[in-house]
Amino acid sequence: MMSLSSEQKAQYERDGFLAVRGVLTQEEVDSIKRTLAEYLHAGLAMLRSGHVPEDGTVSHNGVFIQLEPAVLSGKVQVEDPAMAARKVWNLFGNDALITRIAQDERILSLITPILGDEVWFFADKSLLKPPYIGVEKPWHQDIPYFPFEPKEPYLHVAVWMALDDATAENGCMQYIPGSHRWGNLTTATTWTESVAHLAVDESRIDPSRAVMVEAKAGDVVLHDGMVLHYSAPNRSPHPRWAFVLDFISTRARYTGEGEPNYPRLSRTGRLQTG
Numbered sequence: 001m002m003s004l005s006s007e008q009k010a011q012y013e014r015d016g017f018l019a020v021r022g023v024l025t026q027e028e029v030d031s032i033k034r035t036l037a038e039y040l041h042a043g044l045a046m047l048r049s050g051h052v053p054e055d056g057t058v059s060h061n062g063v064f065i066q067l068e069p070a071v072l073s074g075k076v077q078v079e080d081p082a083m084a085a086r087k088v089w090n091l092f093g094n095d096a097l098i099t100r101i102a103q104d105e106r107i108l109s110l111i112t113p114i115l116g117d118e119v120w121f122f123a124d125k126s127l128l129k130p131p132y133i134g135v136e137k138p139w140h141q142d143i144p145y146f147p148f149e150p151k152e153p154y155l156h157v158a159v160w161m162a163l164d165d166a167t168a169e170n171g172c173m174q175y176i177p178g179s180h181r182w183g184n185l186t187t188a189t190t191w192t193e194s195v196a197h198l199a200v201d202e203s204r205i206d207p208s209r210a211v212m213v214e215a216k217a218g219d220v221v222l223h224d225g226m227v228l229h230y231s232a233p234n235r236s237p238h239p240r241w242a243f244v245l246d247f248i249s250t251r252a253r254y255t256g257e258g259e260p261n262y263p264r265l266s267r268t269g270r271l272q273t274g
């Protein structure tokens, strides 16, 4: 069974992120990519038949597809649907493969040493960065986006999975080590063309301290909900697809309406009721 060694856990707690190599097989990576490509084909077919995207987003069978700003504005015409989208999300519960991977023992055994044995599955998102047009993701922290308190470390883990080799050229993840212990630095909403982001206090970011985490397809990078992270635009001819699962510790306090309606997962991957 895969898990974090005490050295890996200590490294995660020191830095706020950790690369774990070779978690998914190439076959699994290929299956996830095929699944995403099917949704992209369906979404682009809707657009071609006259569907008007809302906020740059098309919805197909409960799955959302957000176009790259250059495609949305018509600046770039793409034939291949796999080159058109920035983000695809909400596959958990709608797609059998993704629902299974989110509950996979290998994934849960990496996060429960940090979050505790019971977690909420919060969200899935695939961030695709197509060649040449994939936009940057500005520096941010994740937890301030989410309806949970407190905004503190070790309550959220993002499991970022490389579906392509991610490099400095195509926009691999970058982190400021230790910044998960700097508190909530989120100040305002900003926009990269049509995409909204929660911006952080830039005066706290020294990009020369950023660590680039290059990854091979199938590698996982875990990061904490409070760590400052960034990814550059893709200026290369190579796609940079990534698939991300967000988990929240049930120790966190839900601040949304009513009761939290997220699936609860135990360490063994079994869905809990309530």
Ligand SMILES: O=C(O)CCC(=O)C(=O)O
Residues within 6 Å of the ligand: 127, 137, 142, 158, 160, 229, 230, 231, 242, 244
């Ligand atoms: O994959 C990326 O480029 C950004 C991912 C990210 O910011 C996140 O998962 O919070």
